[in-house]
Amino acid sequence: MTIQLISENKVAGGLHQQxxxxxxxxxSTTRFAIFLPPQAIQGQSVPVIYWLSGLTCSDENFMQKxxxxxxAAKLGLCIVAPDTSPRGENIPDDTEKSYDFGVGAGFYxxxxxxxxxxxxxxxxxxxxxxPNVIENHFNVTAQRALAGHSMGGHGAMMIGLRxxxxxxxxxxxxxxxxxxxxxxxxxxFSGYLGADPKEWRAYDSTELIxxxxxxxFVPMLVDQGDKDNxxxxxxxxxxxxxxxxQRDYPLTFRMQEGYDHSYYFISSFIDDHLHFxxxxx
Amino acid sequence: MTIQLISENKVAGGLHQQxxxxxxxxxSTTRFAIFLPPQAIQGQSVPVIYWLSGLTCSDENFMQKxxxxxxAAKLGLCIVAPDTSPRGENIPDDTEKSYDFGVGAGFYxxxxxxxxxxxxxxxxxxxxxxPNVIENHFNVTAQRALAGHSMGGHGAMMIGLRxxxxxxxxxxxxxxxxxxxxxxxxxxFSGYLGADPKEWRAYDSTELIxxxxxxxFVPMLVDQGDKDNxxxxxxxxxxxxxxxxQRDYPLTFRMQEGYDHSYYFISSFIDDHLHFxxxxx
Numbered sequence: 001m002t003i004q005l006i007s008e009n010k011v012a013g014g015l016h017q018q019x020x021x022x023x024x025x026x027x028s029t030t031r032f033a034i035f036l037p038p039q040a041i042q043g044q045s046v047p048v049i050y051w052l053s054g055l056t057c058s059d060e061n062f063m064q065k066x067x068x069x070x071x072a073a074k075l076g077l078c079i080v081a082p083d084t085s086p087r088g089e090n091i092p093d094d095t096e097k098s099y100d101f102g103v104g105a106g107f108y109x110x111x112x113x114x115x116x117x118x119x120x121x122x123x124x125x126x127x128x129x130x131p132n133v134i135e136n137h138f139n140v141t142a143q144r145a146l147a148g149h150s151m152g153g154h155g156a157m158m159i160g161l162r163x164x165x166x167x168x169x170x171x172x173x174x175x176x177x178x179x180x181x182x183x184x185x186x187x188x189f190s191g192y193l194g195a196d197p198k199e200w201r202a203y204d205s206t207e208l209i210x211x212x213x214x215x216x217f218v219p220m221l222v223d224q225g226d227k228d229n230x231x232x233x234x235x236x237x238x239x240x241x242x243x244x245x246q247r248d249y250p251l252t253f254r255m256q257e258g259y260d261h262s263y264y265f266i267s268s269f270i271d272d273h274l275h276f277x278x279x280x281x
Numbered sequence: 282m283t284i285q286l287i288s289e290n291k292v293a294g295g296l297h298q299q300x301x302x303x304x305x306x307x308x309s310t311t312r313f314a315i316f317l318p319p320q321a322i323q324g325q326s327v328p329v330i331y332w333l334s335g336l337t338c339s340d341e342n343f344m345q346k347x348x349x350x351x352x353a354a355k356l357g358l359c360i361v362a363p364d365t366s367p368r369g370e371n372i373p374d375d376t377e378k379s380y381d382f383g384v385g386a387g388f389y390x391x392x393x394x395x396x397x398x399x400x401x402x403x404x405x406x407x408x409x410x411x412p413n414v415i416e417n418h419f420n421v422t423a424q425r426a427l428a429g430h431s432m433g434g435h436g437a438m439m440i441g442l443r444x445x446x447x448x449x450x451x452x453x454x455x456x457x458x459x460x461x462x463x464x465x466x467x468x469x470f471s472g473y474l475g476a477d478p479k480e481w482r483a484y485d486s487t488e489l490i491x492x493x494x495x496x497x498f499v500p501m502l503v504d505q506g507d508k509d510n511x512x513x514x515x516x517x518x519x520x521x522x523x524x525x526x527q528r529d530y531p532l533t534f535r536m537q538e539g540y541d542h543s544y545y546f547i548s549s550f551i552d553d554h555l556h557f558x559x560x561x562x
Contacts, residue, residue, distance in 0.1 A: 010508070011545035067348030067548065227291070264292035267348065 003137055006031065012069035013038040018059060021133065025125040026086040027118060032130065033059040035069055039076040040139040047143035047168075047281040048078045048134060049274070050126065052152030052159075054174075055184070056104045057084050062149075065263035071271045075278045078140050082130055084151065086119040094191075100184050101191055107179070108155030109203050111192035120192055123203075126159055127166070145277040147171040149266060150230070154179055154205060157220065161208040164216035169280035171221040171273045173266050174228055177240040178206040184234050206240045209249060219250045221276045223269045225259030284418055287312065293350035294319040299340060302414065306406040307367040308399060313411065314340040316350055320357040321420040328424035328449075328562040329359045329415060330555070331407065333433030333440075335455075336465070337385045338365050343430075346544035352552045356559045359421050363411055365432065367400040375472075381465050382472055388460070389436030390484050392473035401473055404484075407440055408447070426558040428452045430547060431511070435460055435486060438501065442489040445497035450561035452502040452554045454547050455509055458521040459487040465515050487521045490530060500531045502557045504550050506540030 006018040020031040040046045049072075051062050059081045062068070072079055085091075085106030092115040094102030111120035134140060144167050148156035153175025160170035179185025180200045189200040201207040224237060231237075237253065244251040259265040287299040301312040321327045330353075332343050340362045343349070353360055366372075366387030373396040375383030392401035415421060427448050429437035434456025441451035460466025461481045470481040482488040505518060512518075518534065525532040540546040 009541055009543050009545035010506075010539040010549075012549050016545055064544065065345050067351070069545075069548065070348070070552075225291075258291040260290055262290050263345065264290035264297055264350075267350065268291075268293050271351075 001133065001136070003133060011035070012073040014069065014073050015041060016063055016069070023086075023125060023129060025121040025129045028086045028088050028091055030083055030086065030125070031059050032083065033063045033081045034134070034138065035063065035072055035079040036138065037073045037076050037078060040078060043139065044076065045139050045141045046076045046078045047145070048080055048131070048140050049145045049147055049277050050130070051079055051081045052108060052126065052146070052148030052155040053081060053084050054148075054150030054152050055084070056099050057152075058104070059083050061263065065267065066270050067267040068270045068274060071274045075274055077274060077278060078138065080130070080134055082126065085122060091119050092116060101187055105151065105188060107151060107185075107188040107192060107203070108159060109189070109192050112199070113192060113194050116192050123159070126155065127163055143168060143281045145169045145171075145281070147273055147277070148175070149173045150235075150261065151176055151184070153222070154185075157205040158203055158208060160218050160220070161205055161212055162202070164212065164218045167218055169219045169221070169277045171276055173223050173269070174225065174230070174235055174261050175205070175222060175237070176235055177237045178204060180204040180207070182234045182236055206243060209240060209243050209247065214247065217250050219276075219280055220252070221273060222251065222253045223256055223265075223272075224253070225256050225261065225265050227258055228261045230261055282414060282417070284414060292316070293354040295350065295354050296322060297344055297350070304406060304410060306402040306410045309367045309369050309372055311364055311367065311406070312340050313364065314344045314362045315415070315419065316344065316353055316360040317419065318354045318357050318359060321359060324420065325357065326420050326422045327357045327359045328426070329361055329412070329421050330426045330428055330558050331411070332360055332362045333389060333407065333427070333429030333436040334362060334365050335429075335431030335433050336365070337380050338433070339385070340364050342544065346548065347551050348548040349551045349555060352555045356555055358555060358559060359419065361411070361415055363407065366403060372400050373397060382468055386432065386469065388432060388466075388469040388473065388484070389440060390470070390473050393480070394473060394475050397473050404440070407436065408444055424449060424562045426450045426452075426562070428554055428558070429456070430454045431516075431542065432457055432465070434503070435466075438486040439484055439489060441499050441501070442486055442493055443483070445493065445499045448499055450500045450502070450558045452557055454504050454550070455506065455511070455516055455542050456486070456503060456518070457516055458518045459485060461485040461488065463515045463517055487524060490521060490524050490528065495528065498531055500561055501533070502554060503532065503534045504537055504546075504553075505534070506537050506542065506546050508539055509542040511542055
């Protein structure tokens with residue numbers, strides 16, 4: 001496995017880099033971005049936060065807009081941002097080129113339906129392949145945390161709930177909390193997983209949190225803006241919060257007054273998320 | 282004069298807003314972005330930093346990528362980011378649509394040559410019209426500072442040197458220090474101002490700093506990355522630094538090891554610039 005450097009920028013005393021490599025899970029070339037804090041450049045192994053982005057995003061949005069580097073540098077945290085789907089000339093896309101399905105909208109599932117099943121294996125990519133690549137090529141420990149936004153908040157929560165041994169903490173901004181029940185999720189899951197909603201449960205955080213063993217609770221922080229245009233129809237956090245409360249799950253859910261769905265919101269609270277993950281490593 | 286709200290996001294406890302209005306100087310509609318810190322929203326008048334962006338940029342680049350809001354909120358600073366040229370269907374553009382001339386590349390001059398002379402009056406817009414609009418519509422004091430990047434670093438230095446009574450401090454990242462002598466500047470000044478280099482001097486910071494009265498020195502902070510691809514050919518800070526040193530100008534010029542020309546560089550040191558301006562208000 002070789003990875004190829006695409007770009008590099010010094011930032012906050014650390015390095016932002018983009019790499020591409022041939023993914024086994026995605027059967028295609030894929031790109032990721034990494035922030036290496038000064039400690040890693042100086043030879044110290046550091047823990048890794050995997051950031052999963054939202055609809056239409058690539059590896060670039062978080063790195064350009066979140067304003068996370070100064071605090072990540074101070075705390076000695078590596079951040080890895082993958083793409084949100086397979087991408088490239090040979091990759092099937094939605095024929096309508098909609099923003100919420102196909103390229104840029106992998107939903108972090110393993111697709112089972114044609115034509116998606118060949119390449120759209122973002123679940124395996126995030127859970128297995130990407131951390132192996134990172135841990136083999138960079139100065140990092142095996143300590144992992146998950147964070148994400150919107151579709152990527154769904155990804156972080158869902159993957160963290162299904163793999164509690166692999167992650168020390170989970171955080172999300174504006175996550176899609178119950179994808180089986182909202183228009184974005186129903187469209188994506190129908191397309192990638194087929195028409196039977198039973199097949200969707202393994203990717204729905206509100207279903208998963210009902211069933212997880214209480215010995216395997218992973219601490220979770222969620223920030224949600226109350227002026228978020230997608231809150232009522234797409235993100236629907238109430239059922240998730242209700243189950244978490246009933247089960248005494250270590251969830252801190254913060255409704256942030258006046259904030260919307262944008263990276264302006266993320267940049268306002270990302271430092272809290274970095275401190276949260278740092279505290280649990 | 283009415284201004285129209287285009288977008289609004291809460292960020293870092295303050296507000297990011299975009300407005301458009303019909304500019305007299307530009308004879309066109311123009312857009313600007315503003316960050317209002319919490320203090321301004323709570324009724325306190327705050328000083329203003331005008332941020333001038335570089336080639337190809339609009340009002341959005343700084344606001345999305347600089348990561349300036351947390352510190353600006355803490356210090357109670359308003360930041361205003363105008364566009365980099367007139368823009369719109371009726372605005373002449375370079376027929377070759379090059380990135381370094383025409384739309385997105387106004388160079389902060391008052392053009393005297395056809396077809397640019399009608400609309401390309403960015404100097405008057407930045408010096409007079411925009412601050413009047415800001416001071417009439419927002420909760421700000423008449424305290425002004427100037428900052429910018431690359432072409433906008435040239436703009437900040439040049440406008441500050443020509444109007445020392447109007448600004449309490451000047452800062453720049455990677456500025457074009459001697460536009461009369463570098464390819465970007467020669468192309469722009471030839472086009473906007475005509476072939477006679479004597480007409481260019483009033484817009485060249487290295488010329489201006491030779492002549493300014495020492496009673497009118499305005500404190501200046503400049504950060505420059507030593508891995509900046511444009512440093513040797515386009516930015517050429519040495520003659521400017523030499524004159525500043527000879528004249529005992531209050532210039533702090535910092536060559537930052539390993540940094541490039543990008544917003545990753547700006548985001549690494551923007552807090553220092555905000556503190557610098559705050560200290561001189």
